[in-house]
Each structure stands twice: as structure tokens, then as C-alpha cells.
Amino acid sequence: MxxxxxxxxxxxxxxxxxxxxxxxxxxxxxxxxxxxxxxxxxxxxxxxxxxxxxxxxxxxxxxxxxxxxxxxxRVHRWEATPEAVYTQSGWFKQEWRIAPVSRIQTVDSARGPLEQLFRLANVTVTTASAAGPVRISGLDRETAQRLVDELTAKAQATAGDAT
Amino acid sequence: MTTATVTDWRRLSVRMLVIHPIQEVVRAAPALLGLLVAGSSSGGHGPLWSLVGVAVTVLLGTMRWFTTTYRITPEHVQVRKGLLHRKVLTVPLDRVRTVDVTSNILHRVLGLARVEVGTGRSDRKGGGELKLDALAAAEAAHLRVELLHRENRTAAPAEGTAVDPATGAPAAPVAVPWQAGVETELAALRPGWIRFGPFTLSGLITVGIIAGFVSRLASEGNVNLGQITPVKSTLGWFGSLSLPLEIATAVVVLTVFVAIASTLGYVLAFWGFRLTRHSSGTLHVNRGLITTRATTIEERRLRGLEFSEPLLLRAVRGARLIAVTTGLRVGQGAQRGGSMLLPPAPRREAESVAVRVLGGDAVTVSGPLTPHGPAARRRRFTRALGVVVSWTVVCLALWEWSDLPAWTWVAGLALLPVTALIAADRYRSLGHALVAGHLITRWGSLVRRRVALEYDGIIGWNIERSFFQRRAGLVTLTATTAAGRQGYRVQDVTLAEAIRLASAGSPGLLDPFVSEGTPRPEPHVSGGPPDLARPVVSG
CATH class of the missing domain: 1.10.287 (Helix Hairpins)
Known part of the structure; x- marks a missing residue:
């Protein structure tokens, strides 16, 4: 076990x-x-x-x-399958987050001033729960954009109000 | 009574014009009383300004009647409001989750009610709430029916309801007269339950409010409380006592006062409590002695139940029951208390009501839970004692080398046994189970909560572990949901157990990410060295 x-x-x-x-x-x-x-x-x-x-x-x-x-x-990793978004983050305190694609409500990408300097972006996937946003930080811009497009397309394909 | 036709814009009740000024005057009562006591002799324009303020709010309040209108269309409920800044709030009908009808004493005298429509937008501040203050009581009841019993769940399963009416709205619902439905009673207040009143501690707030009122009255009216003879003599008597007696007296007086206030509060809030189920799929809670409140919750948004047992209530075998509902956050602003299904009542009663609400069998609400094991118990103790011990040590050091008073570390020492007891109880509370399509988790000591959350209501999973949890081989699993507290935690379980729970709750979701690897001292988290607890830095 x-x-x-x-x-x-x-x-x-x-x-x-x-x-x-x-x-x-x-x-x-x-x-x-x-x-x-x-x-x-x-x-x-x-x-x-x-x-x-x-x-x-x-x-x-x-x-x-x-x-x-x-x-x-070493810790930060992410993965998006057709069914779920899966991330691992943190350092001293570590966390895995799994959100089914069918429950995704919004997919946001943001770039702070410092992130722009390093040509990075972060992606936040929110669900109907206030406790469950899945955040991937430190992606390069192209990957972030691709991920946002991919997830948005998948999320739109599923019906319902995702609660 | 077909709701399929667009109704005209309707206004609030005219009688609201009477209520509003009175409410404002009551709210400003301390200031006005102060004005009365002080008279005009004391001079100064402070009281005058309060009067002007009252007048302005009354005026603005009455304007509301002219500016606020509402209507119900086949797809939406709309409210127009605002004087200079006109606003139209539109909420799709299938987003309406709860309807709250409240009447305070003034409303009741005039036959009015305040209607508040709860929507799923629990994540947005303010914006989503619809409030109508006030409608005629009959009209409010009618509105509730229109909003929640509007159709025979035409839009099929919960998942299938159209999100955006612009993209192919559902066909206009076939209106079914709601009278066709039957209402069955699930629970009603028994006078014996009032014995739980003193143990709710709700009276503490009352005491605070009274203290605030008195102090405001005193300051606005320039009254020196110490000069009033009875107060003065009482204070004098109190001052003559020895310190232990003083403390004992204060504690006794406060306890008696809080107990009485809490009992009164219980009667006021829960008199006439009745929980019923309407056959069209809603739960109704009616309660209140002077201010009455009727809450309607859509049952298909009900994701589970929460037993809440504050320590005192638990000591007398009482419990409260709270609904875990989508779009109804626990303890949020005006919705406060809106998710309550049963006031403090005997635990056994709470359990049987829970069974009636969930419709399952008793295992879901009272079945045994899996304990979290010795590692979780150790963690409870190290966390609780660690804080107190370090506090004591720091205070001791400061007392030794600086001039910190000695009572600080003495208090720390005295707290040790109490913290140990709390830690033991916190461990005893920890437990989880998977029963009949529900994830059950229990935690807490000062307020022990046991939540049964439907698998269907779980949106995602977070597994978290701190540095220390990693060393103890434990994780904290959070089931995220759009209902209730938004996330329910199963504290300090092994990773394998967390994965088992999550896999059962969301079948198939975790499978691609789970590996039945070779046994390792602790789970391997990254591509780096297996043990991240002690990383080789500067590499």
C-alpha cells in the first residue's frame, strides 16, 4: 500500500x-x-x-x-492531458493539484513586469471552487499561449456550468 | 400562473416608504438619544450633523422606491436600480440557487418581506446578489415560487443546463402550477431544544453589542458613567474585593449574562423552526420569533451536509446541521445563517434529520471513521506543544536577560496541559471514510466538524505537504468544490490513502498519474534526488 x-x-x-x-x-x-x-x-x-x-x-x-x-x-512540473490538468508546485511546502478539464471555468494567462523581463508567463486555471485554482508559473510565453489555447478549446467543448 | 410570459417591471411595496425612515432613525438611535440627554446646552455641532446625516439617508432611502424595479422573464430575473448610476442586474433563472425571505418586526407589522436571491456567483464580490427591500409578504412568497418552483426541472440533468442563453437557450419551460407539489416536514423545533441555547455562546456578541451601544450613548451624550450612583456604588464594592474574588465575580457575572443572552438569542432566532421538503425539489427553512426568515434551497444544488459541534455544545451532546450547497458559501456576509438546516439540537436528532435530507442510510452520517494513525497524532502534539514551548522559552529568556514580567512564561507553562488536551482531542476528531457516494471527513476540536460531501460535488483535488509532513510521511488532501467552504480537507493521511480517497471520489481522474512504484522510504517527488527534504544546494 x-x-x-x-x-x-x-x-x-x-x-x-x-x-x-x-x-x-x-x-x-x-x-x-x-x-x-x-x-x-x-x-x-x-x-x-x-x-x-x-x-x-x-x-x-x-x-x-x-x-x-x-x-x-526541481519541484515545479505540469501536465495537461485531455482529461485533466496536473501540477506540482512549491518548495518547502509542496503541492499537487489535479483539476478535471470538464470542470474548468476560465483559463487566464498573466505576465507581471518581472516576468516580462524574463519573457515568462503564468497560467491560472480556475474552477467553480474558490479553493481550487491551478496555477503554473514560470512558463515561457509560447508554451503558456499554447497551453491557454489548448485548454480553452477543451473547456469550451464540455457543457454544463461546471459546478 | 405561467412564468413563460414576460412580466412587466414591478415596483417595491409602497409601504416600504414608511419602514425606511423608521429603520434609519433606529439605527441612529444612540446619536439621537445622546442629543436628547445632552440637550442643546452643551453646544457643539456634532449631534446636529448626526441629524443631518439621518435626514439624508432617509431621503436617499425613499428615493429607492422610485428607482428600483424588477421583473422576471422566461430566462432571467432582472433588477433595475440606482438614482444617478443606473444599474440593471440580470441573473439567469437557472443560476438561482437560494431565495431568502426575511421580515423584521417592522416588516411584519406592515405585512412586508425582504427578498434576497442567492446565485452561484459566490466568487464575485457583491455584484451577483439580488436584494429587494421590501415587497408585500404575499408577493415575496409568490416571487419565491416563481423563482424556484418555476418548472418541472425542464432543463434535464444538472450538468445539461444551458450556460449561455445566447447560444441556444432551452425551450421555454413548461410551467407547472406549484400547488401540485406536496410539502413534507423533516424537522420542527421542540421546546426542549432551548436547553442548548446557553451553550451556543451567541450571547457573547449580544454582550458586545450592548457594551458598544452603552459606550456610544455615553460618548454622544457626554455622560460620565462613573458618576451614576448605582454604577458608582457597584464599582466601589467591586474594587474592595481581593483579586481572586474579583476575577471569580467577573467570570460568574459574565457567564450568567452570556447564558441568558444566548438562550434569548436562541429563542429569537429559532422559534417556530421548521424544515420541510417540497416535492418540486427544494428545502425550506422557516424560523424566527420576531424577525422571521424563510430560506429556500434548491435540492439539486445540495452537495452534502456538515455537522458542526462547538466544544460546549459537544459537551452536552448537541450539534448543528449546515447545508453544503453550491452557490451558498458558509458564513458569508448577508448569507450568514442561510445554509443552516437545523439549529443546535440533540446530536441524535441532527443525525436522523441528516438521514432524511440525504435520503441515504445512517452510515453516511454516523458511521465509523478511519483514524489517521500514530504519525498524525504525533504531529498534533508537536504542533500544539511546539508553539507553547517555544513561547515559554522565549519569554523565559527575555525575563532572564531583559525585564519581561514573569507571568508571561508562567502563563505559557500553565497553558501546557490545556494544549496537550486540545491536541489529544484534535487527534480524536480526525477521521475519514468513503460511504455511499460520499467523502466523509471530520476535524477540529474547539469546533468539531464532520462533513459528508457527494462525489459529484467534488471539482478537483489538492494534495499538500509541508516540510514536516513530508518527514512524517503524511499529506493533507483537499477536495475542492463549488459548495459550502469551497474545499474540504482530510488532514494528515498517508499519500497512499489520499490517492485511494481521490481515486474513489473521481474515478479514473488520477489513474494516469498514479504509479505503483517500488517501495521507497518516502514518495519521490521530482526528477532530482528522491529526498527533497535535504536538497544538495548550490548544485
């Missing part, structure tokens, strides 16, 4: 996604570091404590920016 397991979905996301995730995380950390630096310069109490705080932040940030994208890239 213990041997039953889910096989990973077939496709990996674009390798460039690693750089995108790293950049995304780095931006967040940079803001925090900037705040700390300003605070450090601003007025002069407890300098050692603040320097220690800054160093801790930088160490954590570096670890996160280096480890997270690699780890995440």
Missing part, C-alpha cells in the same frame, strides 16, 4: 524561471535591506545590534535567493 504514489507531471517549467524566482525574491529582500540601511544611518543608538540585524538579513536573503529557485525548479 505504501508504494502507491503520484508520479511527477511530465513537463518542467522554463529553466529561466529559476532566474525569475531569484530576482523576485531578491527584490523583496532588497527592500528590507534598504529599510535597515536607512535606519542604520538615520540615528545612532545600538549600532552593533543593527549591524547584526543587517548581517542576519543579508545571510538569510542570500540563502533564500540561492536555494529557493533551484529547489523550486
Amino acid at each position: 505504501e508504494t502507491t504514489t503520484l508520479r511527477p507531471p511530465q513537463h518542467r517549467v522554463s529553466p529561466i524561471a529559476r532566474w525569475y524566482w531569484a530576482a523576485h525574491a531578491a527584490v523583496g529582500w532588497l527592500i528590507l535591506v534598504a529599510v535597515q540601511v536607512v535606519w542604520l544611518i538615520a540615528d545612532g543608538d545600538d549600532i552593533p545590534l543593527r549591524v547584526a540585524g543587517l548581517v542576519a538579513t543579508v545571510v538569510l536573503a542570500t540563502a533564500h535567493v540561492v536555494v529557493m529557485p533551484v529547489w523550486r525548479y
